[in-house]
Amino acid sequence: MKAFLNKDKRVKIESYLKFLISSRHNLTAIKDPTEAYQKHFLDIYLPLEGLNLKGNFIDIGTGGGVPGIICAILFPESEWTLLDSIGKKVKEIETFISRLNLKNVRAVCQRAEEHAVLNREKYSGAFMRAVARADICLEYAAPLIHIGGRIYLYRGPGWKEEKDAAEHAASLLGLSIDRVIEYKIEENIKRNLVIYKKVCPTPVEFPRKTGIAVKKPLGGK
């Protein structure tokens, strides 16, 4: 199903952005509704407009629920797992999920490396924004998705500099780059949705033990 907006989805997205910017736990530094619409909604929505998504997806390092909650509203026929290692964030997004009456979302408090132990190859796709360097994100996400599944990384203009490290990690993890969607959320704010496809099994040694992906990134220091 392609991403599209109708009145019901618009209302839910506006309510969610209100919850997010008025959170007690400072889930975002953005407090202005117009800026939140641009940086938390348009940033996620614009590159998805032409994409067909259906299945069982995970948002790793969801924080306040971006991109997971936005995606769950845009793609109600898919199942969404929102993962974060910080308990108070997960508790708060659980309240957002129930206030928005979203039936296709669950929130899980766990580190990505630990989630992979019992959920290997469970998902059709993984989304990540602002969690870590791209090569580190790929190590977290690759074991969780099945062959043929995709990893969607929201990256800023620094993507060009981190691309070689990400490509090296991808070659070790069974991934191949699928496409890069370039877009702008404002005339001078350039963004990329970098999409990797899982083409063969991720070796069992990945993800490495908790914390190692950050300490010794696959793409080098």
Ligand SMILES: C[S@@+](CC[C@H](N)C(=O)[O-])C[C@H]1O[C@@H](n2cnc3c(N)ncnc32)[C@H](O)[C@@H]1O
């Ligand atoms: C800067 S926030 C980004 C939140 C959100 N994705 C966004 O774009 O607004 C990064 C989040 O990733 C989570 N995180 C970092 N490493 C993680 C890991 N290994 N497993 C689970 N969550 C992780 C942090 O707890 C934090 O909430």
